[in-house]
Amino acid sequence: MSQDFATYKAFWDHQARDRLNAMLAVDGSGDDEVLLCTGQYTADQVVAALDLQPSDRVLELGCGVGRIGSELAARVGHWQGVDISQKMIDVARDRLSGFSNVSADVLERTRLDPAADQSLDKAYSVAVFIHLDKEDLFLYLQDLYRALKPGGRIYFDTWNIAHPVGFRRFAYEVNRFRDQAPVARKDVARNQFSCPQEIEIYLQQAGFEVAMMLADSPWIQAVAVKPGGSEPLEQIKGKLAAQRDTIIYGAGWTEFFDRLLQTIFEGVHPQALYDSLRARQGDREADMFATWLRGFWKLSEAQFGPAPAA
Numbered sequence: 001m002s003q004d005f006a007t008y009k010a011f012w013d014h015q016a017r018d019r020l021n022a023m024l025a026v027d028g029s030g031d032d033e034v035l036l037c038t039g040q041y042t043a044d045q046v047v048a049a050l051d052l053q054p055s056d057r058v059l060e061l062g063c064g065v066g067r068i069g070s071e072l073a074a075r076v077g078h079w080q081g082v083d084i085s086q087k088m089i090d091v092a093r094d095r096l097s098g099f100s101n102v103s104a105d106v107l108e109r110t111r112l113d114p115a116a117d118q119s120l121d122k123a124y125s126v127a128v129f130i131h132l133d134k135e136d137l138f139l140y141l142q143d144l145y146r147a148l149k150p151g152g153r154i155y156f157d158t159w160n161i162a163h164p165v166g167f168r169r170f171a172y173e174v175n176r177f178r179d180q181a182p183v184a185r186k187d188v189a190r191n192q193f194s195c196p197q198e199i200e201i202y203l204q205q206a207g208f209e210v211a212m213m214l215a216d217s218p219w220i221q222a223v224a225v226k227p228g229g230s231e232p233l234e235q236i237k238g239k240l241a242a243q244r245d246t247i248i249y250g251a252g253w254t255e256f257f258d259r260l261l262q263t264i265f266e267g268v269h270p271q272a273l274y275d276s277l278r279a280r281q282g283d284r285e286a287d288m289f290a291t292w293l294r295g296f297w298k299l300s301e302a303q304f305g306p307a308p309a310a
């Protein structure tokens, strides 16, 4: 249990103690094919949210094994991954060793020391703020502001407690702690939840202008801009609105995820979910989920029996 770990670093270094476990910790699959599939899906969201350009210097906060970075490195000028876990960084460096325009650095605290002031065009963070105390989330937003050039842009996500499925995800966490001794501190890296208004406040207090806030799924997805760039905010908002369907976790995604929660937390057999995903073959979200579910099922064959072949 993560309450055995006093720091983010100790917890995540333990999670990433070898390559398989590092992969498991970033998308729950531990499988190269699945990592590629989910990495492509998320990279498409990031490209659209940040309007990534070939000359951009881009930072990923909490890059893990480079699941997304390996998809983006060829599409940007420079990709820089940073992470609190040296073990994650070791795997990321190895997986990205074929690229000459990447760097990967370990962080020692809630501060982006490897990123110089006003050195970045864009930055993003996926599935990281869900594991941070709110103070650390805000500290990172402040430091991202420092490291971005004027007009620079960030994209990130976190759990959305204001959505019914987001709240159900929160309720599973609550159940984990129901019988915990009242004096015990909670896990340092436990899942944390926010509402859109809260994220908007953090962004504004850190100096950003909010360009997009999506909250129709268990995720809050935010795009924000550091003032002072040449492109007017209204123009950025217009372009983002046109990309909404690529960026958002859509209704299909939300439905699949809700059913997946029942499999993961309540042991509901995954066959019916898998069948309905296959019935929607060709749909981007259904195909990604089907690949992920096969990977998860393969790891859980003792519980659910043989996983389906691709």
Ligand SMILES: C[S@@+](CC[C@H](N)C(=O)[O-])C[C@H]1O[C@@H](n2cnc3c(N)ncnc32)[C@H](O)[C@@H]1O
Residues within 6 Å of the ligand: 008, 012, 025, 026, 027, 061, 062, 063, 064, 065, 066, 067, 068, 082, 083, 084, 085, 088, 107, 110, 125, 126, 127, 128, 131, 132, 136
């Ligand atoms: C669920 S993984 C996601 C990895 C990657 N963003 C992806 O989507 O594939 C969370 C990552 O955040 C990193 N992390 C956790 N706490 C952190 C912190 N306080 N500062 C920086 N990185 C952190 C972990 O080491 C881990 O690599």
